[in-house]
Amino acid sequence: AGKTTLLRALANEIPAHERLITVERALELGLDKYPDLHPNVVAFEERLPNSEGRGYIGMADLVRRSLRMNPSRVIVGEVLGDEIVTMLNAMSQGNDGSLSTIHANSSLEVFNRICTYAIQSSERLPADATMMLIAGAIDFVVFVKRRNDYATGGGLRRAVTSVREVNGVDGRVLSSEVFAQGRDGRLMAAAAISCIDELEAAGYVQGVYQPQGV
Numbered sequence: 001a002g003k004t005t006l007l008r009a010l011a012n013e014i015p016a017h018e019r020l021i022t023v024e025r026a027l028e029l030g031l032d033k034y035p036d037l038h039p040n041v042v043a044f045e046e047r048l049p050n051s052e053g054r055g056y057i058g059m060a061d062l063v064r065r066s067l068r069m070n071p072s073r074v075i076v077g078e079v080l081g082d083e084i085v086t087m088l089n090a091m092s093q094g095n096d097g098s099l100s101t102i103h104a105n106s107s108l109e110v111f112n113r114i115c116t117y118a119i120q121s122s123e124r125l126p127a128d129a130t131m132m133l134i135a136g137a138i139d140f141v142v143f144v145k146r147r148n149d150y151a152t153g154g155g156l157r158r159a160v161t162s163v164r165e166v167n168g169v170d171g172r173v174l175s176s177e178v179f180a181q182g183r184d185g186r187l188m189a190a191a192a193i194s195c196i197d198e199l200e201a202a203g204y205v206q207g208v209y210q211p212q213g214v
Contacts, residue, residue, distance in 0.1 A: 002144045002158030003101040004028050012037050021066040024077035059083035063090050076100040084117040085125050091137035107143035107162040111173045135169035160187055
């Protein structure tokens, strides 16, 4: 649904001097194919067990190994289960920032999906602990929606339709939708961004997107 394409586009904006480590079930990002953008990147891929059931190296193990390699950022291609707690812990350990993708039906539903994975993981992390971990590890959720326009002569379209900022935790994850899809289908500013100073320091320019109704 365009998640890997968006993840690659975001990663390509990371400064070239940073050391990146990617963790994937199957290598798809291919950041090493852009040596001018990413001269210092290490790609980890999950290894399945052999015919005797030995040699398995899972996503959670790879994320843990990546933290011992002095990364600037750890990028997890897609979260599908048991590695979720390890990844959230990695995201909150003081690196410059991390990226990952997950299946969900909306930007808000992402938090419930993460909690479900955490409860089912080997750590059996309860929902309240998971929500605290989310609030400390995640800054923004970007939702990519796929739309089928075949009935009107078009094709499959993928677009960012929501950006949600994580604001904290109070029995649940507190968040605000800072960008939402406008009446014309374009992404528009919908709420003030709490960490605007940090974004501006990184190059974000206010006023590019006007709030709806303005």
